[in-house]
Amino acid sequence: MKIAQSMRKKFTVFTCLLVVICLSLTSCKKDNDNNPKEPPGSTNDNPKPGDNPPTVANPTNVYDVEVVKGVGTGATLYVATDGNDGAAGTITAPLKTLNKAVSLVKPGGIIIMRAGTYQGAVINTGFGTADAWVTLKAAPGESVTLQGNPRGSSVATIYFYTSSCDEYAPAGSVCASAYWRIKGLKIMSTSAGGADANAVKIDMPHVQIDSCNLCCAVPDIIKIVRTANNVAILNSEIYADPAIVKPGGNSQGIDITGADNIRVIGNYLHDLPDVAMYAKGNARKPIFACNRINNTGFGSASGGYCAIMLGQQTDENRLVDGPYESYDGLVVNNIISNVSGAALAASSSSNSRFYHNTCYMTALRSHSGMLISTEGGIGYTPNKGIEFVNNVFIQSATRPRIITSTDREYTKPTEGPLVFKNNIYWSSGTAPTFIWIPKFYNEKPFDQWQAAFKDIYGGTDLSLNNVNPLLTLAPNNFEPQAGSAAIKGAATGYATYDYSGKKRTGTPTIGAIEIN
Numbered sequence: 001m002k003i004a005q006s007m008r009k010k011f012t013v014f015t016c017l018l019v020v021i022c023l024s025l026t027s028c029k030k031d032n033d034n035n036p037k038e039p040p041g042s043t044n045d046n047p048k049p050g051d052n053p054p055t056v057a058n059p060t061n062v063y064d065v066e067v068v069k070g071v072g073t074g075a076t077l078y079v080a081t082d083g084n085d086g087a088a089g090t091i092t093a094p095l096k097t098l099n100k101a102v103s104l105v106k107p108g109g110i111i112i113m114r115a116g117t118y119q120g121a122v123i124n125t126g127f128g129t130a131d132a133w134v135t136l137k138a139a140p141g142e143s144v145t146l147q148g149n150p151r152g153s154s155v156a157t158i159y160f161y162t163s164s165c166d167e168y169a170p171a172g173s174v175c176a177s178a179y180w181r182i183k184g185l186k187i188m189s190t191s192a193g194g195a196d197a198n199a200v201k202i203d204m205p206h207v208q209i210d211s212c213n214l215c216c217a218v219p220d221i222i223k224i225v226r227t228a229n230n231v232a233i234l235n236s237e238i239y240a241d242p243a244i245v246k247p248g249g250n251s252q253g254i255d256i257t258g259a260d261n262i263r264v265i266g267n268y269l270h271d272l273p274d275v276a277m278y279a280k281g282n283a284r285k286p287i288f289a290c291n292r293i294n295n296t297g298f299g300s301a302s303g304g305y306c307a308i309m310l311g312q313q314t315d316e317n318r319l320v321d322g323p324y325e326s327y328d329g330l331v332v333n334n335i336i337s338n339v340s341g342a343a344l345a346a347s348s349s350s351n352s353r354f355y356h357n358t359c360y361m362t363a364l365r366s367h368s369g370m371l372i373s374t375e376g377g378i379g380y381t382p383n384k385g386i387e388f389v390n391n392v393f394i395q396s397a398t399r400p401r402i403i404t405s406t407d408r409e410y411t412k413p414t415e416g417p418l419v420f421k422n423n424i425y426w427s428s429g430t431a432p433t434f435i436w437i438p439k440f441y442n443e444k445p446f447d448q449w450q451a452a453f454k455d456i457y458g459g460t461d462l463s464l465n466n467v468n469p470l471l472t473l474a475p476n477n478f479e480p481q482a483g484s485a486a487i488k489g490a491a492t493g494y495a496t497y498d499y500s501g502k503k504r505t506g507t508p509t510i511g512a513i514e515i516n
Contacts, residue, residue: 226258273299304366
């Protein structure tokens, strides 16, 4: 399931606006279904993203990404493979290692790396300030790869760490801030790496990874922990490549545990064996916007792994800020295809919002297009408040499931309010099905789902069921065609921009791509 190398180009950030458990009781990633390993739509017939997506400015910063300030107000240091760590660090007398540059850089400084392959570094000094960020980038037009860390194979290639941010720091410790941006590098881990050898691990606040190529780790590609608030992952390509590093059995794309105000925007995630991205462990106000996720969750022979999750499962002793895995999460304008598990999942979370996403051929092995579960939280906490509005779900005829809920430990999957509005549900060749536990455990048609929804929550699913959204589905294109019910079919006020930054006006289009 490896995507051709020609498809591994940088996925440029887009601007847009506001806007788990399984049916078994073991893990959100497993399923009792016995499905074929390669169901229809799982390989060559699945559309791939374009090589050169449009670049759209974000003048109003609708996702509230932290503004990087003071770049270049400090000295610039150069690093080259033929440099010398005793040199001055100028363009004519460059340093040899990133470690040395980190030890010398000052607030507002820039580290420019010349072409070549280098070891990474633990960023535990050389921090910027709120008004003078440090920038690490490749020289214009030159390719730079970071792989491995001089401190050993058990350390992430790039690791933002300071003892004041350690979870075992003494009471009253104030976590230092990094104020770093890394731009335009390839960052890889090594096959010798263990559980902490991520491509990037972030333990500190105020870090941005922008326009990078991130791959090839035994654990998660990117790990963001509780003390790493206000981190942004932008414009980057994130994937696994077993030919370089065989991923472990629990390798995700982006794992956010307990951090607040994380922004994951405009990235291209593909060929990941497990969950593509999630926020759990009391994470607050995460935003996943305008990402393209393709060909993920096929890391085991039969298990199913979700694309985007608000919540999942964290050890209860680490849930120190409340009972929910995530709070006030927003998932908007993402395009998701060819996923073994659910496209969109809420698991023991509060106020989860899923708007204007386009989901094609998901839940190919487990779950449904939408999963509402009680896998995590304290005592398997039910969700509280979920909205699915203006999304498109196209499911395989062999697995036409649109919604699955779970009742781990016999708890209700979610407390209200629960909103389903102006979504499109479609499965070619058969009518979509729904599972709502504990009301019914087997697949039921839309009218029985409606009756259950009204009985439990007093609501109505105001979506278009068994309606073909007429997406183009040609390579590089998920646009609705003329005559699609998606066009001018959305509820207003949920997203000002679309996946590629196009302004939504009047009555907008359902799904991630706006058709004016």
